[in-house]
Amino acid sequence: MKAVVIRRYGSADVLQYEEVEQPKIKPEQLLVKVHASSVNPIDWKIRQGMLSLLTRNQFPMILGFDVAGEVVEVGSQVTRFKVEDAIYGSTSFPGGAYAEFAAIPENFAAPKPTNMSYEEAATVPLAALTALQALRDLGNIKSGQKVLINGASGGVGIFAVQIAKALGAEVTGVCSTRNLDLVKSLNADLVIDYTQQDFTEGNVQYDIIFDAVAKRAFSNCRKVLKPNGVYVSTLPNPEVIVQSFLTMFLPGQKVKFVLERPNSKDLVYLKDLIEAGKMGTVSDSEALRRNRTYPLQELVEAHRYSESERAVGKIAIVTLAAVSG
Structure with a gap:
């Protein structure tokens, strides 16, 4: 072959x-x-x-x-x-x-x-499973929560926006100017152009911040994360690993990183979302x-x-x- x-x-x-x-x-x-x-x-x-x-x-x-x-x-x-x-x-x-x-x-x-x-x-598979497991399993996403997806037009981000919406969240997507329309087409409630606005300097606080491109550190995001909010990264670098360990044992904000786990059950869940027209x-x-x-x-x-x-x-x-x- x-x-x-x-x-x-x-x-x-x-x-x-x-x-x-x-x-x-x-x-x-x-x-x-x-x-x-x-x-x-x-x-x-x-x-x-x-x-x-x-x-x-x-x-x-x-x-x-x-x-x-x-x-x-x-x-x-x-x-x-x-x-x-x-x-x-x-x-x-x-x-x-x-x-x-x-x-x-x-x-x-x-x-x-x-x-x-x-x-x-x-x-x-890999990108959508990463998004699903980050939001559902690590972020414990609930209907009505405010969720921010950094890198919303990327491979993982496009699925994260759609999954968060399917699970009833109010979704803010962060992307570049050229991808604003794309992220809006995914039904994000709000889209932020990172070339014009730094979401970490805003007044809105989020229940979950999912850094799907591993570009913004927890230290930059914590002031726009709710007191019991969850920051999830796709990159388990030393800083994230240490912060994840420390916040595991302390009350308040949590830092987590996602390592995708392939499994049939989650693939069937994604298949059902796709066939229901809730994700593409x-x-x-x-x-x-x-x-x-x-x-x-x-x-x-x-x-x-x-x-x-x-x-x-x-x-x-x-x-x-x-x-x-």
């Missing part, structure tokens, strides 16, 4: 499109013909070597976590899926989705939303001009574009297996 492989850490140029052996599945796994995947920042952070303590330099390595495709083989312990099922979900760490076929744990998969294409569904995906405008995708063999360019931090929403990757199949 064709796949994109890295044999060392480095720039996007280390991504090599080549022929590799098709994965052999374990009893609890599905073998999926990958119709589409997507680019997440964690993919190029692994590629750069930023997570080498976790990946342990196990080269060659196929990156990519998000998968949407068709089941072609099921392991002996699989009970919920059969061959030809359309699914979406996640690979195990450190990836494996940038290929024509991928092995997916059964409990990391769910039926694909019926009202989404494979390309659209492939942009959902947003593909980057440049990707839209390219039929909403980069082909797998152009993954180098997709990574470069994602690293530029100019992407809006998600960047989808389509495989030759999907094109030829």
Whole structure:
């Protein structure tokens, strides 16, 4: 099968499109013909070597976590899926989705939303699960609460705005000037242009501040966070880890960080939101001009574009297996 492989850490140029052996599945796994995947920042952070303590330099390595495709083989312990099922979900760490076929744990998969294409569904899992788990599990979001999403036009932020609205919150999205209309289209109650206004200097206090792009420290946000509010970051840097530990044992404001946990139950929850019309995906405008995708063999360019931090929403990757199949 064709796949994109890295044999060392480095720039996007280390991504090599080549022929590799098709994965052999374990009893609890599905073998999926990958119709589409997507680019997440964690993919190029692994590629750069930023997570080498976790990946342990196990080269060659196929990156990519998000998968949407068709089941072609099921392991002996699989009970919920059969061959030809359309699914979406996640690979195990450190990836494996940038290929024509991928092995997916059964409990990391769910039926694909019926009202989404494979390309659209492939942009959902990691980013939307991160948003859901940050708001629901860490933020304990409740209907009527005031929630601020920093980075509301990004890959995680677009889902965070929609999930918070679906859960009944009053949502403020923070983004750049060029993305104001986009975030308004996600039904945010208020949109702040960070080039014109610093939300941390405002008079409004929030129950939850979700920094979906890890750009504003808790120390900057605490005065606009309610006394018992929750600040959630996507980046577990040393400062956030220490503050999370300290606030865990003290009354008042809490600091937390989200580490996405793939699971079928949450994927089904997201699927239900999508099919009910309460959540959708947003593909980057440049990707839209390219039929909403980069082909797998152009993954180098997709990574470069994602690293530029100019992407809006998600960047989808389509495989030759999907094109030829």
